[in-house]
Amino acid sequence: MCYFEQTRWTCGYWKWGNFRQQCNKEYRTGETCGLKLVYDTTYQSGQCKLCDQIQKKYRRVHKMQTDIARWQREGNRVATIEKTEGDIQEISAQISEIMNQHNERQLKIT
Template identity: 65%
Template sequence: MCWFDQTKWQCGYWKWDSFRGQCNKEHRMGETCGLKLINYTTEIQANCKVCDQITKKKRRVKKMSEDVQRWQYEGNRWATIEKTNDDIAEINGQIEDLMRLHDERTRSV
């Protein structure tokens, strides 16, 4: 039951911040008992880093999809279209991983 500050973003994502106090269960200097309690929560009215990464990757996928549509209309870049579609699939997988990470963190504490 050691005390820590917490930072929380508007999307619900949070992280532990500074150590504030030691409980009476742990007597060794510099050690914590492992049970974290919130001393103070700082709310930030902005997107967290994970949300920013998701937004950037979605913009990139949108741009790549528009490029593929244009190239298909032009009809002369089949290898480029195939590679770009593979890249889109890879980035969509990264987006899913980031969203899973974000959801796990927002559901806890």
């Protein structure tokens, strides 16, 4: 039950920070017992790195969708449209994976 700093963003995502205080269960200098307790929480305004990644991928998908719409109006771009649609599916899977990581971290400690 050693004490660590914690950083928390407005979206609910958090991460452990630096070691702050040793508990009385651990007698070796410089070692921790393995259990982490929050010494102090620093609240950050803005979004966490995962939310930033998700937003970037959403913007990229949106651009690809507008490109597909433009290419369909122009015609003669069937192969490009198919490739871009495949890329959209890959990016959507990446978004889902990142969102799952974000949600798991939010549920671990409230």
